[in-house]
Amino acid sequence: MALLQISEPGGAPDPHQRRIAIGIDLGTTHSLVAAVRHGVAECLPDDAGRVILPSAVRYLAGDKREIGSAALAEAASDPRNTIVSVKRFMGRGLDDIAGRAKLPYDFVDAPGMVQLRTVAGVKSPVEISAEILATLRRRAEDTFDDDIFGAVVTVPAYFDDAQRQATKDAAQLAGLNVLRLISEPTAAAIAYGLENGAEGLYAVYDLGGGTFDISLLRLSAGVFEVVATGGDSALGGDDFDAALAEWALQQAGVEAVTPQDKRAVLVAARATKEKLSSVDHAMLACPLDAGELAVPVTRAEFAALTQHLVQSTITATRKVLRDAKTGKVDVKGVVMVGGSTRMPMIQAAVGEFFGQKPLTNLNPDEVVALGAAIQANALAGNAGAGELLLLDVIALSLGLETMGGLVERIIPRNSTIPTARAQDFTTFKDGQTAMALHVVQGERELVADCRSLARFELRGIPPMVAGAARIRVAFQVDADGLLSVTAREEGSGVEAAITVKPSYGLSDEQIAQMLTESFGTAEQDMHARSLRESLVEAERMVLATHSALAADGDLLSADERGAIDALVAAVERSRSSTDHAAIDAAVEALAKGTEAFAAHRMNRGIRQALAGRAVEDL
Amino acid sequence: MPALDIASTDFELFDTEPRFHQDRAALDARWRELQTEVHPDRFAAQGAAAQRIAVQWSVRVNEAYHRLKDPVRRAAYLCELNGASIDAQNNTAMPAEFLMQQMAWREALDEARTVDDVEALVQQVTDHRRAALQRLEATLDDERDYVAAAQQVRALMFVERFAQDIDHRLEALGQ
Numbered sequence: 101m102a103l104l105q106i107s108e109p110g111g112a113p114d115p116h117q118r119r120i121a122i123g124i125d126l127g128t129t130h131s132l133v134a135a136v137r138h139g140v141a142e143c144l145p146d147d148a149g150r151v152i153l154p155s156a157v158r159y160l161a162g163d164k165r166e167i168g169s170a171a172l173a174e175a176a177s178d179p180r181n182t183i184v185s186v187k188r189f190m191g192r193g194l195d196d197i198a199g200r201a202k203l204p205y206d207f208v209d210a211p212g213m214v215q216l217r218t219v220a221g222v223k224s225p226v227e228i229s230a231e232i233l234a235t236l237r238r239r240a241e242d243t244f245d246d247d248i249f250g251a252v253v254t255v256p257a258y259f260d261d262a263q264r265q266a267t268k269d270a271a272q273l274a275g276l277n278v279l280r281l282i283s284e285p286t287a288a289a290i291a292y293g294l295e296n297g298a299e300g301l302y303a304v305y306d307l308g309g310g311t312f313d314i315s316l317l318r319l320s321a322g323v324f325e326v327v328a329t330g331g332d333s334a335l336g337g338d339d340f341d342a343a344l345a346e347w348a349l350q351q352a353g354v355e356a357v358t359p360q361d362k363r364a365v366l367v368a369a370r371a372t373k374e375k376l377s378s379v380d381h382a383m384l385a386c387p388l389d390a391g392e393l394a395v396p397v398t399r400a401e402f403a404a405l406t407q408h409l410v411q412s413t414i415t416a417t418r419k420v421l422r423d424a425k426t427g428k429v430d431v432k433g434v435v436m437v438g439g440s441t442r443m444p445m446i447q448a449a450v451g452e453f454f455g456q457k458p459l460t461n462l463n464p465d466e467v468v469a470l471g472a473a474i475q476a477n478a479l480a481g482n483a484g485a486g487e488l489l490l491l492d493v494i495a496l497s498l499g500l501e502t503m504g505g506l507v508e509r510i511i512p513r514n515s516t517i518p519t520a521r522a523q524d525f526t527t528f529k530d531g532q533t534a535m536a537l538h539v540v541q542g543e544r545e546l547v548a549d550c551r552s553l554a555r556f557e558l559r560g561i562p563p564m565v566a567g568a569a570r571i572r573v574a575f576q577v578d579a580d581g582l583l584s585v586t587a588r589e590e591g592s593g594v595e596a597a598i599t600v601k602p603s604y605g606l607s608d609e610q611i612a613q614m615l616t617e618s619f620g621t622a623e624q625d626m627h628a629r630s631l632r633e634s635l636v637e638a639e640r641m642v643l644a645t646h647s648a649l650a651a652d653g654d655l656l657s658a659d660e661r662g663a664i665d666a667l668v669a670a671v672e673r674s675r676s677s678t679d680h681a682a683i684d685a686a687v688e689a690l691a692k693g694t695e696a697f698a699a700h701r702m703n704r705g706i707r708q709a710l711a712g713r714a715v716e717d718l
Numbered sequence: 719m720p721a722l723d724i725a726s727t728d729f730e731l732f733d734t735e736p737r738f739h740q741d742r743a744a745l746d747a748r749w750r751e752l753q754t755e756v757h758p759d760r761f762a763a764q765g766a767a768a769q770r771i772a773v774q775w776s777v778r779v780n781e782a783y784h785r786l787k788d789p790v791r792r793a794a795y796l797c798e799l800n801g802a803s804i805d806a807q808n809n810t811a812m813p814a815e816f817l818m819q820q821m822a823w824r825e826a827l828d829e830a831r832t833v834d835d836v837e838a839l840v841q842q843v844t845d846h847r848r849a850a851l852q853r854l855e856a857t858l859d860d861e862r863d864y865v866a867a868a869q870q871v872r873a874l875m876f877v878e879r880f881a882q883d884i885d886h887r888l889e890a891l892g893q
Contacts, residue, residue, distance in 0.1 A: 280759065320746070479759050491753055515784065518758065520777045545886055578773065579758050691767075698767040703724075706756055706775060 119249035121279065121480035122240045123287070123472025126229060126253055126267065128187040129309020129337065129439070130154050132466060133236040134473035135244075136482070141291070141470040143463075144243045152465060153239075157231045158182040159220035167235045176363035179204035181218045185310045185338070186232075189214055189225040190270075191262035198334055204359045213266065226270045233274035247633070250277040252476040254468050257283040257315050257329045257495050260541050260551050261583055268580065279479040281580045282490065285315035286324045287471030288437045290490070292459055294319060301327065301430050305450055305458065306437035306468075307413060310336040314417045316424050316431075323491040325514055330420035332412065337373070337440040338366075340406050345369035347405050348384045348395040361388045368393070376402050377442045403445045410449050417453060434458040439465045492517055494581050500573060501538035501547045503528070510575045513543065517581060522574040531563040535571060539585055539598075558587040560594040634680040638671050638687050645694060648701060655700045667693045724775060728782035728795060738793055738858040740786060749783045789851050790878060793858060794871045802864035806872050816873055819846075823880055833891050836884060843881055850874055 123134045123141070130152045134143045143151040150169070158171035159181045166174065175182040183205065189197060194209040206217040215224045233253075240248050253271050255264055264281055271278045285304035289295065294302055299320050306313040313331040317324045345365040349356060356362045368386035375382040376399045385394040421428055434450060436458045441447065450458050462470065475490055493516050499509040500523075511521050527535065535558045542550030561569055570590045577583050586597040645668055653661065667690040674686040729736040732748045754760070756775035761768040785791045794804045812820075823839065830836045850870065857867045 323750075490759065491750075491757065516780045518773050518777050519780050519784075576777070579776075695767040699771050702761075702768055702771045706771075 118482055119480040120240070120244050120246055121249050121473075121476035121482070122236075122251045123469050123474070123476045124233065124236055124251050124253045124271075124276075125284070125287070125466075125469035125472060126187065126233065126255075126270075127155055127308055127468075128185050128311050130465070131232050131236060132469040133240050134466065134469040135240060136473055136477035141473040141477075143466045143469055144239055146239055153232065153235060154184075155186065155232055156182060156184045157186070157228050159218040159223065161219050163220055165220065165231060167231050172367075176360050176367055179359040179363050180206060181220075183216060183218070183223075183228050186225050186228045188310060188333070189216075190229065191260070191264075191266040192225075204363070212262075226266050226273060229267070229270035230273035233271055233276060237274055237276055248276070249480050250279040250476065252280050252282055252287075252472040252479065253278060254284045254287045254472050255281050256311070256313055257285050257326045258313070258331075259283075260496055261498075261553050261581070262551070264581055268582070278580070279476055280490075282472060282475055282492070283315075283326060283495065284313065284437070284468050285317055285326070285329075285435075286490070286492070287468045287475065288435045289317055289319075289324055289471065290474050291462055291467045291471035292433075292435055294433065294435075295324065295490075298432060300432040301424075301426060302433045302435065303417070303431050303454065304435045304437060305413070305417070305441065306331075307440035307446060308336050308438040309440070310334075310338050312336055312413050312416065314413070314420050316420055316426070323493075323516070325493050326495050327426075327514075328420045328424040329495065330416050330423065332416055335409065335412065337370070337438075339409055340373055340440065340443070341366050341369040343406050343409065344373060344384065344397070344402060348393065348397070351395045352393055354388065354390050354393060356388060358389060361390075364388060365393065372397060373402065373443075377444060399444075406445075410445055413446075414449055414453050417450075428454050431456075435467070436460045436464050437467050492579070492581070494519075494577055496541045496551075497543055498539070498541055498553075498575055498577070498583060499550075500525075501540060505547045507540055507542075507545060507547055507550055510573070511577060515577075517577050518579050520574060520576040522572050525571045525573060526567050527561065527564065527569045527571075528566055530566050532566070532569070533561045533563055534559045535561065535587070537573065537585070537587055537596075539583070553583070554585070554598050556585075556587075556596055556598040558589065558594065558596040560592070561589045562592050564591075630680040631678060631683075634683040634687070635675060638675055638683050641687050641690055642668055642671055645690065648694070648697070652697075652701045652704065655704065656697060660697070664690075664694055664697065724778050727799065728786050731779065731782050732786055734786075736796065736799065738789075738796060738855045740792065742787065745783065745786055749779065752779045789854075790871060790874050793854055793867060793874075796858055797864045797868040797871060800862075800864040802868040804868050804871055806875055809872060812873060812876070816876075820876060820880070827880075827884060827887060830887070833888065836888055836891065840881075840884055840888075843877065843884065847874070847877055847881070850877065 120135065125132045132143050132151055132153065134141055145151045146153070153168045154172040156168060156171040156175060158166040158174055158178060160166065165171075171182055172184070175184060191213060193212065194200070194207055194214045197207075197214060200207060208215040208217050208222050210224070213224060213226070215222050216228070237248060237251075251271060253267060253276075255267050259267070268278050268281060284306060288304050288306070289302060297319070300318070302317045302319065304313075304315045304317065306315070311331065311333050312335040313329065315329045316327040318327045345368070348369065349365060356365050364386045365388070368384050372382045372384040376397070379399075381396060381398040383394060383396050385392070387393070431454055434454050434456065436447070436450070441450075441460070441464045447458065447460065478490075493514045494511065495513060497509050497513040498511045499507045502508045508523070510523055511519060525535070536555065537558065538547065538555050539553045540547055540550040541553050544550055558571065561571070571587055572590055573585065573587045575583060575585055584598065586595060588595040645664065649661075649664070656664070671683075671686045671690050674683045677683060727736065731752065732745060734740060734744065734748070753776065756772055756779055758769050758772040758776055761772045785795050797804055823843065826839050827836070830839060850873065854867060854870045854874070857863050857870060
């Protein structure tokens, strides 16, 4: 889909064609969708008025599934088929998953990413996450009664390439056009409008359901740079639930043996914890195999038995400041994110540590989704949104393995993206005709301490003496922080390339098949929908081409102009058809045939814009 | 001023004199201004062809910014623009005095046992680097002797490599 229309920054081509763009916080415990409506970002509720969608998917026999609260309600009775906290498994192998023995799932070791066996078959974390994302997409479509132009999805700042790619795959599988992935702390900072504020350091304290993240952002020239991140990927509200549940079982002198019992106590503990944020005492109660559990608990008791958890978040915060070689006095503001920061003892501990009141006026559950929605609205090019340009950096260094298991860093962390860097390597043996390349991510010196992203081989190097070949390895990172690598022997021109996703993400074919499967049930609807989408796209494309020709037709020779006119005519003819594939083919041909023209126009546009600036400067 | 092009020099792109001395605040401001025009997010709604061109431009702007804001990379670039090749891989000849100092530093790092020992070395290297950059500025901007400057850049590259080794050592001591 190549749209030729170049609009003024911030100005949509037509005010009636406002594009609906959404922000999604795909969380460990729960997920939300938000959008900018009437100039204000707000979270979108479901039919029952709830904005929070529990990140839970339950698979049932007969290819049925329940998502959200319905799934969570059965978590205790059907733990094996009810997947919660799937975010922990994204882009992760079986060995990466800490404490998996305690989890009620039937894990399947698969190359790259772990999978889970359910009553509906073996599911990958990408598919499970896609169910959650698709639910949010449908919610947004119902809210606006319109198609969604695109989405910004948030990921933790420390997510590596495999985890980001898995997230992007899940969004694509859910039928979303991913405008950008942005980091959660950055989204929270945007929600608070910090990018318009004073330059300096900001801390984002994010205590979610399953993870604790503390991030230090530096704002300079309107750019948020992630200075340091830390935390504990296995510490969150769930641990407060577990500590409370364990304590309650001890108090009552009973044991939860079955998976159903274990889950029931945890669910009851979570409810009790939430109550204790607003009242002083509550009753933890649930039915167990061995009988009824009912234990009274006060806020003070709860604070005492989770004090070590609060303390470990403060210890992690102190470490991040040390890593950034800075002190807490340099921190200009502290943003609170995550439902768990509602707990009064957390707010008190953070406020005391930083010596300032943390920002809590936005709903801590919603703040990340709100920031993502603001960014999505800007990316969709809607009117009034042109001022926000989010420039980003990569959070982790990218490099190659060299002799002796050492890492040669090609792109250092905090490089502004998109970016491209190249480095030359050579052969170390006489007559060597192949070279293995191992792409890694991380800050440590040894390959063993970094995350392996991909391996590929450059073959067909002409035999030469050692050191004579010149192999240029080029890394390119796009605006989402995703990497592709090419290697080329300069003398002979042999080349090999890889987009870093093979071991973790899904292939495009796999995604296409899953898409067909997930939408295949209502084929008639699908057909009508496809046809409508194709017609809209055809109309949009024809309009865009006409206006591009009117503005910059002088860039084309008569022959080039004739070819484009013929392609436009072909699209016009196809529009009377009911075959969406025929329309798509004509639109595709027009997009392809106008690519070079679009490139010329864009170069002209950019040159004019830059020259305009330079003249003003003089 | 000539029309900007993706093949313009870093200095042309950043609308600044091709000299070593640069105002960091002005570079930051111009970088932001350029990205405001070319960043792919500006064209997020406009399809694949526009994205590809925007990425090329944006990468080019980031490359220039990365080079201009770092004094050693900026100096190396100036030398190359003026026909004095750095060619650090093949040109490793250094004055004896410089090599002696490098050896002394390496020994000091090997023998350092505490964070304080290493910090003292950090201070020495930082002072040395500051003085070397001042000399480099005079060589480039006043004397315009690019061949001599290239030699100084090669020496500074050694110093930077050593500073990295110190960082790794500090990390190791910190754990």
